[in-house]
Amino acid sequence: xxxxxxxxxxxxxxxxxxxxxxxxxxxxxxxxxxxxxxxxxxxxxxxxxxxxxxxxxxxxxxxxxxxxxxxxxxxxxxxxxxxxxxxxxxxxxxxxxxxxxxxxxxxxxxxxxxxxxxxxxxxxxxxxxxxxxxxxxxxxxxxxxxxxxxxxxxxxxxxxxxxxxxxxxxxxxxxxxxxxxxxxxxxxxxxxxxxxxxxxxxxxxxx
Numbered sequence: 001x002x003x004x005x006x007x008x009x010x011x012x013x014x015x016x017x018x019x020x021x022x023x024x025x026x027x028x029x030x031x032x033x034x035x036x037x038x039x040x041x042x043x044x045x046x047x048x049x050x051x052x053x054x055x056x057x058x059x060x061x062x063x064x065x066x067x068x069x070x071x072x073x074x075x076x077x078x079x080x081x082x083x084x085x086x087x088x089x090x091x092x093x094x095x096x097x098x099x100x101x102x103x104x105x106x107x108x109x110x111x112x113x114x115x116x117x118x119x120x121x122x123x124x125x126x127x128x129x130x131x132x133x134x135x136x137x138x139x140x141x142x143x144x145x146x147x148x149x150x151x152x153x154x155x156x157x158x159x160x161x162x163x164x165x166x167x168x169x170x171x172x173x174x175x176x177x178x179x180x181x182x183x184x185x186x187x188x189x190x191x192x193x194x195x196x197x198x199x200x201x202x203x204x205x206x207x
Contacts, residue, residue, distance in 0.1 A: 024129030072119030
């Protein structure tokens with residue numbers, strides 16, 4: 001990663017962004033908790049610049065590679081460009097289905113619908129929770145399945161990435177007394193990182 005690229009985000013930028021993302025993720029967790037009627041645990045957000053070539057390695061470090069996951073992706077655009085990806089631990093799908101009143105004997109298509117519904121809820125609540133703190137409105141693509149029943153290292157191929165560098169933000173959600181677990185990833189393209197740095201500067205000037 002070039003030195004100029006690294007210099008776009010200072011330590012202060014990261015500290016402020018972590019607080020902003022923490023609030024946005026908290027809103028997403030609260031939305032899910034109210035929707036499902038359960039208590040949701042959230043991790044502290046982890047934020048880092050990554051290269052496309054290193055993405056799979058970074059995701060394995062953040063998420064792990066010991067369980068199969070299903071990924072739901074949703075692009076956002078207008079002021080910032082990137083995508084939100086929700087990774088669902090496949091082992092918790094039955095608990096999630098029960099809470100969402102889906103049938104116990106789901107087929108693959110019904111399971112996809114379940115993950116799309118919850119992924120859309122989480123990603124929309126979180127990204128909106130972040131952008132609203134900056135007074136920014138974003139547009140979204142419909143959610144889609146990235147991959148189903150795969151290990152994290154098999155989710156992405158570097159040569160298929162539309163970017164060379166990305167700002168990666170991650171938090172994980174879990175439920176008390178249930179196996180459900182998911183990771184929400186927000187990835188901003190390199191063009192948006194400079195825009196975000198300027199937004200953070202204006203944000204800090206207000207406080």
